[in-house]
Amino acid sequence: MRKLRIVVVNTLIHPGDEHDASLQLQAQRGNALRIGLLESGYDIIASLPADLYLPERIAQLQPDMIIVDAESDARDVLEHIVIATRDERRPIVLFTEDGATDSIDAAMAAGVSAYIVAGLHAERIAPVLNVALARFRQEAKLRAELDDTRHKLAERKVIERAKGLLMTHHGLSEDQAYQRLRSMAMNKKLRLAEIAQRIIDVEDLLGG
Structure with missing residues (x-):
């Protein structure tokens, strides 16, 4: 069975921000996510910042799934994701610390297949991604019908x-x-x- 080709989208850390505690935590989460994905047998084809070039990069890479790692700026990241997947839908999994109801509603409206708040553990990644992929396929089938x-x-x-x-x-x-x-x-x-x-x-x- 072919490995799932994944693009990870995370917060862009600018030079000079390395000492910011929240950004350091973000970087640690990102590393944990990448390690968990690799240990689960997934193929990370790119790790990209959520910027204006994201739609073009995703169009070039043609990933099977997009994973978003957003500490507290999930809404800003989602704006770029929506544009990037407007013409060709893909399953999107969002790992975040933002558990606000309006943020979750906005993510679901944007086409996120799974919204995971806190608790980023390697052993949870594969089940979460499998459920997200199944949900995306079911929704795609309903849209086609x-x-x-x-x-x-x-x-x-x-x-x-x-x-x-x-x-x-x-x-x-x-x-x-x-x-x-x-x-x-x-x-x-x-x-x-x-x-x-x-x-x-x-x-x-x-x-x-």
């Missing part, structure tokens, strides 16, 4: 409108109009919705 339903409803509306045009212009019954559509689609080797859309396009072109 919803998109498919919407697409079918849109096609049905197009077919119904085309039938109505045929009935009006050719004096056909509903069944006759449907059979005319089917025959035209078969002759043109097109899907029913495609031939229906062509009929509508011609009607709109002629100003009907």
Whole structure:
């Protein structure tokens, strides 16, 4: 089984900030996270700061999962993550010390699959990531099903409108109009919705 390719996103520590106690703690957490991931058999392909270049870097790397390590700036980091995954969704796991309800709500709205507050232990990493991946796949399946339903409803509306045009212009019954559509689609080797859309396009072109 192929290793999960992971990008870790963490707080950017600027030169001169090394003596900041909170940033030192952040660095320690980041190291613990990376060690836990490696010990669990995951492939860390990059460790990136949450900056304006993050979307481009993620697009280039094409990771299977994004792990965010954010001490208390989770919202700022999430803004960059949302932009980076807007066009192509990926499972996101957030490890943070920020347990505020509004922060959790914002993270879930941003597409985070798992929000883990405190308690970063190596033995917890694999189960957390497995649950996050399963949840992401389930949500992706539901989105696909919803998109498919919407697409079918849109096609049905197009077919119904085309039938109505045929009935009006050719004096056909509903069944006759449907059979005319089917025959035209078969002759043109097109899907029913495609031939229906062509009929509508011609009607709109002629100003009907």
